[in-house]
Amino acid sequence: MVQAFLIKYAEIGIKGKNRYIFENALRDRVSERLMRCEGQFRVEKEQGRIYVQAESSFDYDEVMEALSHVFGIAHICPVVLVEDKTFSNVCRELVAHMKEELGEKPFTFKVFAKRSDKKYPMESPEICVEAGAYILDHMPNAKVDVHHPEVSVYVEIRHRAYVYVSGIKGPGGMPVGTSGRAMLLLSGGIDSPVAGYMMAKRGVQIEAVYFHAPPYTSERAKQKVVDLARLVSEYAGEIKLHVVNFTDIQLYIYDKCPHDELTILMRRYMMRIAETIAKERDCLSLITGESVGQVASQTMQSLAATDAVCTMPVFRPVIAFDKNEIIEIAEKINTFETSIQPFEDCCTIFVAKHPVTKPDIQKMESSEKKLMEKIDEMVEKAIAEREVIEVKPE
Ligand code: ATP
Ligand code: MG
Secondary structure, eight states: OEEEEEEEOSGGGGOGGGHHHHHHHHHHHHHHHHHTSSSOEEEEEETTEEEEEESSOOOHHHHHHHHTTOTTEEEEEEEEEESSOOHHHHHHHHHHHHHHHHTTSOEEEEEEEEEOOTTSSSOHHHHHHHHHHHHHHHOTTEEEOSSSOSEEEEEEESSSEEEEESOEEEEESBOTTSSOEEEEEOOSSSHHHHHHHHHHHBTOEEEEEEEEOTTTSOHHHHHHHHHHHHHHHHHHOOEEEEEEEOHHHHHHHHHHSOGGGHHHHHHHHHHHHHHHHHHHTTOOEEEOOOOTTSSGGGSHHHHHHHHTTOSSOEEOTTTTOOHHHHHHHHHHTTOHHHHTSOOOOHHHHTOOSSOOSSOOHHHHHHHHHTTTTTHHHHHHHHHHTOEEEEEOOO
8 A cells, every 4th residue: 555655856856055955845845735635744855855654544646636736846656665574575565556556558667676774685686686577477567678667666675665666747847935936917817827837837936916907807807816826826835916906007098198009008017016016025027928929918029118117037938839838738737717717807908909019118108208297106006005815725
């Protein structure tokens, strides 16, 4: 029976002197995630891996599902602990476990053995040969391939014996929290939740800002964004969501500026506000879900015009993705169904029939001069009166 999990990591392994920082973060993220599962677990760093030992009964599928959401994990190997480590018993348990994991399908394998109990009567090479022979005798679908085995079989003899086979692929990436913090501009669309997920995968801790425009956008539209943040938090961990009331600013721009420039001007103010909150929250960058050419506000010229108001780097992880490719990820991370719920978005309400697609930055700046009288005050008010929602995974 599986009683433990060996977690292998990939990229962390190459981190030289700082490696322990990444390992500790991964251990902590694994512990935090397992806290929400049924059962008790001990999580420890061990020789370049994380070792999870169940200390009570637990739900195997729930644990595998939980671990599949922790960035930094390359492989998850369910481990069988064998109390009676006489060799014949170890082989029996090993084959039982392999039958369960691998079924009837033909596969090639190689055995790897490690013996830290130096009093054990067999040495590692002998364990490999004998265990290999036992597998061949008991699994007609097994074949040895010492150069390119499909399945690596591990036998470790310690105070107890540990047997496991090459595990299931983890989500990859870096442990969340090892790459600093960033502010995600999160709308109710398909793209920005995917953008947030992708940055979290690289170890970035996410905060989010959502601009709503009541009464033009509803409470339900806001709830949709909270729901999306919650789905992303399944991977990214807790997300502080800043909800900014954008109505007055939007109406003011609508009133004073040419309507074909509305979208870009609005986006420039969104970026400015997001950056101010980001600085206050010690974020190092902004993240958006923009993709080149997707809409008028995402041409190269438009992106340059929104970028121009930011001093922080703006990361756009889906910039070169087709919509279909973004949707594929949205489906994988379970945000798609929520994203396509039809609720109004604050950008679409004031959108012009023929928005500029090649905005000129100088022209934008001169349009913004028309807002001089009140805009700073409005921006300050919107930031000061924002609502902050702590969104936690379920
Ligand atoms: P998405 O699917 O993410 O909504 P989109 O294709 O609808 O993107 P736009 O509406 O042009 O594209 O928005 C581009 C990006 O600007 C979004 O990905 C998001 O990062 C940000 N954004 C747009 N509207 C809002 C909003 N109301 N609140 C916060 N961020 C927003
Ligand atoms: Mg949108």
